[in-house]
Amino acid sequence: MTRLTLTRPDDFHLHLRDGAMLAGIAPETARDFARAIIMPNLVPPVVTGAQAAAYRERIAAALPGSDFTPLMTLYLTETTDPADVVAAHKAGIIAAVKLYPAGATTNSASGVRDFDKVRPVFDAMAEAGVPLCLHGEVTDAEIDIFDREAVFIDRVLDPIRRANPGLRVIMEHVTTKDAVEYVRANPKGLGATITTHHLIINRNNLLVGGMRPHYFCLPVAKRELHRQALVEAAISGDARFFLGTDSAPHSDDRKECECCAAGCFTATNTMPLLAQVFEREGALDKLEGFTAHHGADFYGLPRNATTITLEKQAEPVRFPAKIQTGAGPVTVFEPGFDVHWKVVG
Ligand SMILES: NC(=O)N[C@@H](CC(=O)O)C(=O)O
Ligand SMILES: [Zn+2]
Ligand SMILES: [Zn+2]
Numbered sequence: 489m490t491r492l493t494l495t496r497p498d499d500f501h502l503h504l505r506d507g508a509m510l511a512g513i514a515p516e517t518a519r520d521f522a523r524a525i526i527m528p529n530l531v532p533p534v535v536t537g538a539q540a541a542a543y544r545e546r547i548a549a550a551l552p553g554s555d556f557t558p559l560m561t562l563y564l565t566e567t568t569d570p571a572d573v574v575a576a577h578k579a580g581i582i583a584a585v586k587l588y589p590a591g592a593t594t595n596s597a598s599g600v601r602d603f604d605k606v607r608p609v610f611d612a613m614a615e616a617g618v619p620l621c622l623h624g625e626v627t628d629a630e631i632d633i634f635d636r637e638a639v640f641i642d643r644v645l646d647p648i649r650r651a652n653p654g655l656r657v658i659m660e661h662v663t664t665k666d667a668v669e670y671v672r673a674n675p676k677g678l679g680a681t682i683t684t685h686h687l688i689i690n691r692n693n694l695l696v697g698g699m700r701p702h703y704f705c706l707p708v709a710k711r712e713l714h715r716q717a718l719v720e721a722a723i724s725g726d727a728r729f730f731l732g733t734d735s736a737p738h739s740d741d742r743k744e745c746e747c748c749a750a751g752c753f754t755a756t757n758t759m760p761l762l763a764q765v766f767e768r769e770g771a772l773d774k775l776e777g778f779t780a781h782h783g784a785d786f787y788g789l790p791r792n793a794t795t796i797t798l799e800k801q802a803e804p805v806r807f808p809a810k811i812q813t814g815a816g817p818v819t820v821f822e823p824g825f826d827v828h829w830k831v832v833g
Contacts, residue, residue, distance in 0.1 A: 497779035501732025512813020537576030570612035665717035681732025723771035730783035739816030
């Protein structure tokens with residue numbers, strides 16, 4: 489197959505940032521994607537419906553003439569007002585609420601420490617049908633960073649789901665076989681996003697032969713067997729697994745320094761990279777479900793009516809190495825293998 493026309497994809501986990509960075513990188517997503525779930529971890533975070541509405545306006549202003557639709561989220565804190573969440577969802581301002589355990593990742597200091605404190609919000613969300621997106625890692629100093637996702641499932645996620653069986657939950661950017669197995673074993677109300685980069689790199693790519701700051705993200709890439717479990721889930725056709733790129737731009741000076749910020753930037757080349765990965769697995773026929781159908785169905789959104797076309801090139805395709813923004817250059821994720829697919833329409 490050399491030409492592939494798919495329903496236009498959506499990105500169910502995206503960082504667009506704000507200000508000059510937003511202006512510089514938003515077109516990279518809007519070029520290929522119809523919609524994206526926009527992460528609220530700005531500084532300060534997006535915590536109220538009014539702030540989400542204002543952020544949505546700033547995104548629209550950064551994309552003049554584009555029909556891209558940002559699907560907004562609220563950043564859950566221990567003082568979030570359940571009534572504000574429900575009202576913002578009812579008004580069509582937000583599509584979901586995002587839970588960051590305090591300290592788990594970039595800009596998560598205002599996240600949740602005591603999960604009991606947000607029970608009333610979960611109850612209201614379950615009642616009103618508002619989905620919960622999770623950064624699923626514990627933050628306890630004694631837990632090894634490579635085990636933090638698996639421990640989160642047992643200690644935090646499973647208890648939340650038992651206490652609120654009606655809550656619809658999306659485990660974001662899953663990185664382990666454990667997470668894939670947990671989703672498979674819990675058929676009701678549970679979905680998971682998988683990033684582009686976690687389908688491509690394992691922890692050796694991050695650490696062998698020198699540390700690669702542009703491969704550092706959270707949750708950190710795991711062993712090869714986990715990457716393989718993610719690929720199997722993505723190409724399985726199982727509708728509970730869908731694309732959330734977690735494209736998370738940081739300017740090069742924040743990546744190439746003593747304390748490198750976490751995040752990989754894949755907005756520019758995600759669809760060609762995924763086509764390459766799915767083709768390698770003999771699963772190009774599963775790419776449309778993963779990138780365009782499963783997530784929309786999970787969120788109860790209509791599937792996009794427009795399409796995207798990818799074409800296989802004889803020569804490897806060259807993508808820009810960096811996107812220049814008013815907030816500095818951002819390095820585009822480099823997969824470490826030749827990519828022959830190109831978006832042509
Ligand atoms: N994934 C990351 O490594 N970083 C994200 C935050 C997140 O999604 O955890 C960011 O905002 O930079
Ligand atoms: Zn995260
Ligand atoms: Zn993220």
